[in-house]
Amino acid sequence: MKNLVIALFFSTILIGCQSIPEQYLTQPAIKIEEPELSKYWVAKDGGISFKSPSGKLPSENGTVFINYLIDSNGEIFNLKVVKSTPSDAWNKIALKVLKQTVYINAETNLIKAPVIVTTKVVFDIY
Numbered sequence: 312m313k314n315l316v317i318a319l320f321f322s323t324i325l326i327g328c329q330s331i332p333e334q335y336l337t338q339p340a341i342k343i344e345e346p347e348l349s350k351y352w353v354a355k356d357g358g359i360s361f362k363s364p365s366g367k368l369p370s371e372n373g374t375v376f377i378n379y380l381i382d383s384n385g386e387i388f389n390l391k392v393v394k395s396t397p398s399d400a401w402n403k404i405a406l407k408v409l410k411q412t413v414y415i416n417a418e419t420n421l422i423k424a425p426v427i428v429t430t431k432v433v434f435d436i437y
Contacts (some may be wrong), residue, residue, distance in 0.1 A: 332386055334380065334382045334386075334388050334425075335382050335383045335384045335386075336382055336383055336425045337383040337422055337423055337424065337425065338383075338422070338424055338425070339425075340380055340382075340424075340425040340426055340427045341424055341425070341426050341427070342426070342427045342428075343426050343427070343428050344428070344429075345428055345429060345430055345431065347428075348426070348428050348430070349417060350417055350419050350420065351381070351416070351417055351419070351420045351424060351426050352381050352385060352414035352415070352416060352417060352420065352426065353414060353415055353416075353417050354412055354413075354414055355385070355412075355413045355414060355415050356413075368404070368436070369398075369400035369401055369434070369436075370436065371397060371398075371400070371436065372397075372433075372434060372435050372436055373395065373396065373397065373398070373400055373401035373433075373434045374395065374396050374401075374431060374432070374433050374434070375392060375394075375395040375401050375402055375405035375431075375432045375434075376392070376393040376394040376395070376429055376430070376431055376432075377390055377391065377392055377393065377405055377406065377409055377429065377430055377432060378390075378391045378393050378427065378428070378429040379391070379409060379427070379428065379429075379430070380425060380426070380427050381414050381425060381426050381427075381428065382425045383423040383424070383425050384423075385413055385414035385415055385416065385423075386413065386414075387409060387410060387412060387413075387414075389427075390406055390409060390410065392405070392406065393429055401432075401434050404434070405432040405434075408432065409430070409432070
C-alpha cells in the first residue's frame, strides 16, 4: 500500500511537469508583415533550421507560408499553414521547424510586444 501511494505521488508530479505552455501577452498582439519581424523578435541561436530526419523528405522544392503568434515570452502559438507550393508535402516539416524556434525580443521591442506574422519557409533540394 505504501509503495502504491509513493508511485501515485510521483506519477502526479511527473504529469504536472508536462503542462502545456500558455500564451503570455503584455498587450494585444500586433499584426505585422514578415520584413518587420526583426524590429520585434529575432530567432534565438541565429535563426530557423532543421536537420534531416531519418525518414524520407519530399523530392521537390517547396515553399510554405505559416501564420503564427509570437507571445511576450518569445514562444510560438496558433501555427496555421496559409499556403504551400507546389503541394502540401513540406507542411509537417515546416510546422515542426517553427514549433522548435524560440524568439528573443529585439532591442527595439523592450516591452516584448506580441506579434502575429506570416513567415515564408523555403525548402531547396540540392
